[in-house]
Amino acid sequence: MADAVSISAETRDRAGKGVARAQRRAGRVPAVIYGNKQDPIMISLEGREIEKLIQSPKFFTQIFEVGVGGEKHQVLARDLQLHPVTDRALHIDFLRFNEDTRIVLSIPVVFENEEDSPGLKRGGVLNIVRREVELLCSPLNIPGELTFSLEGLEIGDALHIGAIDLPEGVATTTDRDFTVATIAAPTVMPSDSEIDDSEADEEGEDGAEGVGAKSVDEPEDDGEGD
Secondary structure (H helix, E strand, O other), X not given: OOOOEEEEEEEOOOOOHHHHHHHHHOOEEEEXXXXXXXXXXXXXXEHHHHHHHHOOOOOOOOEEEEEEOOEEEXXXXXXXXXXXXXXXXXXXXXXXXXXXXOEEEEEEEEEEXXXXXXXXXXXXXXXXXXXXXXXXXXXXXXXXXXXXXXXXXXXXXXXXXXXXXXXXXXXXXXXXXXXXXXXXXXXOOOOHHHHXXXXXXXXXXXXXXXXXXXXOOOOOOOOOXX
């Protein structure tokens, strides 16, 4: 399980728009903890702390440990209301969970080994079909991202969700082996001679770099940082 981020909270005695506005004027953010067959708890959080947390792209996949009234609750953020003008946090819903809980989350997709794709070397274009993939996850094992390798892919090849192994307790929300990305043909294909020239240039640059590294004209590091 990923490390939890600790948050301190205070209980709210009453609900309602008037009370919530008073909390915001005091620099706090109203929130509620619910779920796991327990009574909901109305809380408020320190505004500056929350503003920092909501800037993270992992805000909805991060486990939080909320301390309130001497108890600690492990939760996930499930809803965030923002001010339409200032984007300040207005209200947050936190969900309690247990080992049997399953939630739907959108997990970002990243690609690696672009330099090992023959299709991209020939001028192909990486066409990303899905920048995020919707997954059914256990809160105890939420992947931070889904990494796909482009190694060996030619123009016209496609990457499907089945190309990677999902973590235990994680599944797609559909049974289809859907496409995540393709290697599309460029508008103008480079000729074989252009590819050979490009490779030759790269080799030449590598050679020049090796000579330059030994050049006596190159200034030495004076030891001072930027």
